[in-house]
Amino acid sequence: MDIFGFKALLISALIFIPFEHLFAERAQKIFRKGLAVDLIYVLFNGFIIKTAIVMMAAGALGVAAILVPQSITQAVSGQPIWLQVAEIILITDIGVYWAHRAFHNIPALWKFHAVHHGIDELDWLGAFHSHPIDIIVTKAISLTPIFFLGFSEASIAIFSMIYFWHTLLVHSNVRVSFGPLKWLIASPQFHRWHHANQREAYDKNFAGQLPFLDVMFGTYNATGNKVPEKYGVDDPIPSTYFGQTGYPLLPRRKLSSRAAPSTEAGG
Incomplete structure (x- = not known):
């Protein structure tokens, strides 16, 4: 098990570095500001997050065995894999949306999430640049229903792979058009405007994968x-x-304009 993410980091670099060079949205150096810190995030967060998810899954499955009827978990896990994956994407992204929105609108939580937004030069490696508490809370909210409902290991594994690569893509410095699919699948353009330090971009585009949310x-x-x-x-x-x-x-020490609930955030 690649608990520190060395293999994933190497494969990701071999894919995204050339693409960001060939199809760059903004002119940026490979060895940009903050690169070394982001590499530390990859190594430390990789271990911390995987450990937390294993503990979460064990706890949720244990409670689910007591509270959730076996007929429900069997019905869920018995669905076609493709349908399970689609359901997982929808359920988890609803959780991601509301957790993400809370991290923006609650000042105490924003201090954790501000670490991720502190990236000045956005690229694929920025996907790893998040405070461990930010990730663990978001994972707990989005993944607990999946473990409770009894989705199959195969469907969760496929979802995890899709989520990993899509997260790197939306943070990447790549100009790519999703056309009419932009309403269904989050694109780099969609997410980079979530990271923009401009008033019109604050508290917008919270979804991780499904912009229609x-x-x-x-x-x-x-x-x-x-x-x-x-x-x-x-x-x-x-x-x-x-x-x-x-x-x-x-x-x-300084109150950010993003640190308080925004009246523009849709309620």
Whole structure:
């Protein structure tokens, strides 16, 4: 088991670095600012998150064995794999949407999520740049129903692979058009506008994979082909890994314009 993610990192680099060079949205260097810190995130977060998910799954499955009728779990796991994967994507992304929105609208949670938004130069490696608490809470909210309902191991494995590669894609510095599918599948354009440090982009495009959730709940930001002027946040985020992981626990020194609930976030 590649608990630290070395193999995944190598394969990802071999795929995304050439594509970001050939189809770049913005001119960026491979060895950009913050690259070393992001590599530390890959190694430390990979171990922490996988350990947390195993513990979550064990706990959820144990409780589900007591509370959820076996007829339900058997019916769920007995569905065709493709249908299970589609259901998992929908259920988890509803969880991701609302967890993500909470991390933006609750000041105490924003301090954790601001670490992810602190990326000044966005590329595929930025997908790993998140505070462990941010990821663990989001995973707990989005994945617990999946374990409770008894989806098969094969469908969860396929979903995990899809989610991993799609997350890297939406963070990548690649110009690619999804055409009419942009309403159904999150694109790099959709997500880079979530990261834009511009007033019109704040508290928008929360979905991880399914943009129609933002359309439904009034948080979709239609940007056409415009490129954000800048990424990052106004918060005083430290530049080191340990500084960033400890940042949410420090007294706030400067209030970001994103740190309070927005009246533009659709309710």
